[in-house]
Amino acid sequence: MTSSGPEERGASITPPISGATRLYAVLGDPVAQVRAPALLNALFGRLGRDAVLVPVLATPDDFTDVVGGLKRVGNLDGMLFTVPHKAAAARLADRRSTVVTVAGGANAMRREPDGSWSAENFDGAGFVRGLAAAGHVLRGRRVTVSGAGGAGSSIAVALLDAGVGGLSLYDPDAERLAALLKRLDEHWPGRSVGTEAPELELADIVVNATPLGMRPDDPLPFDPARVPPGRVVADIVMKPRLTRLLKRSASLGLTVHPGIHMLDAQLDSYRHFFRLG
């Protein structure tokens, strides 16, 4: 779904619910901010599917029990996961894709015909498709990703898969950074490096893959003034659409790429993954 306008993205279309309606759930903590219900329910409506996606608030302590219960709900066909559940979701699946294994997290799980549950991660693929849809070439480019958490890991995998020339990764958690680099090196040897601060001078594209920017008083994840003119600054934070980082970057003449593109580009992936036709 690369052509939807803001009205369509924000639509509150919900199909009518009967006893025969199929269920999907998006799990997070908090969950009030998620946009998946509006997006997926509008998609169900357009496809004429008798299905509904509901938000499920689950604390990390309760997550295993909640997922265990939902897996046994006979009319529940899939789950989506957001912060802080992506790593735990990957562990609770019966099968994991390569991206899930390397990124160490899942943002989707589906029930297979045999009753088992398969995990997938579309964050990175959605981000890469969103960049491509905005006209940004990735093959051969140098990219810096700040943040080696669930989203950053998935984006790193997708960027390497898309053939970037070099990947520079930064995370304040050195252990987490080293673990990700090790997993990436197993699949794409010698293509990624870790740094002690975000590498801003040499990158063609700099990505904020941290949650910094969701709250108005968050510090900037990095200083865009150090990014040379003409380069691209991308964010994964979706709300606000234009984060403080992107506003500052734009005012410096840099090309900005808002986080919402990542979600828009994921809709097609969900549609395919959940076999919605």
Place this chain on the structure above:
Amino acid sequence: MTSSGPEERGASITPPISGATRLYAVLGDPVAQVRAPALLNALFGRLGRDAVLVPVLATPDDFTDVVGGLKRVGNLDGMLFTVPHKAAAARLADRRSTVVTVAGGANAMRREPDGSWSAENFDGAGFVRGLAAAGHVLRGRRVTVSGAGGAGSSIAVALLDAGVGGLSLYDPDAERLAALLKRLDEHWPGRSVGTEAPELELADIVVNATPLGMRPDDPLPFDPARVPPGRVVADIVMKPRLTRLLKRSASLGLTVHPGIHMLDAQLDSYRHFFRLG
């Protein structure tokens, strides 16, 4: 809700769902036939509540795990239960009303402010309110109830609570019947009797509280030809609206009372129980 027309009952109004939407679930096996989603979601809409009720298919084997998981869903405020889960639901609650204890089953559970779960049973109260709304006086009347399962038990409690003159109960499961009579006698001594066949000649009102009539080829729960003219035959089966029992009874000149009244009259109870305002 005693004034809703068929259009309103059948309405498929569903409020828009966002990440902040509160959840309710109706659990059954099967669940495709339940009317609660259409009824409650329309009620949420009329009340302007950001809440949605979804159907949850849970087998008896999975019921405990599913309820355990749902209890830990932070934005889930209540559950409804239908066949075959009413007895198990009563056991899984932290607190049970008198009706739940005596009837041995629950059809609603809500999260209390302290996080515990309270069970209630509105089948009987809804049935009695539905009879009253249709102009049928209960105080002092003799009533026969065929079926001592979850619904029949709840209806027996509500009828005694409403001051019926005498209650005659029948169930092919003699053990189940004796157990219910014992529990009823603890609260209303000497007001109920069990019989080896439905008592049809002396009752002012005869109630089918069995599922017989849901399927087109079900046998009649009792022979309405043996009910004297002018008496009332009531059904708890909601689909079809006019069961074969009610059609036969009407053709014999008896006054008939369809099962849907029980559900309509319960909406106000749910509204109050779930503190919907």
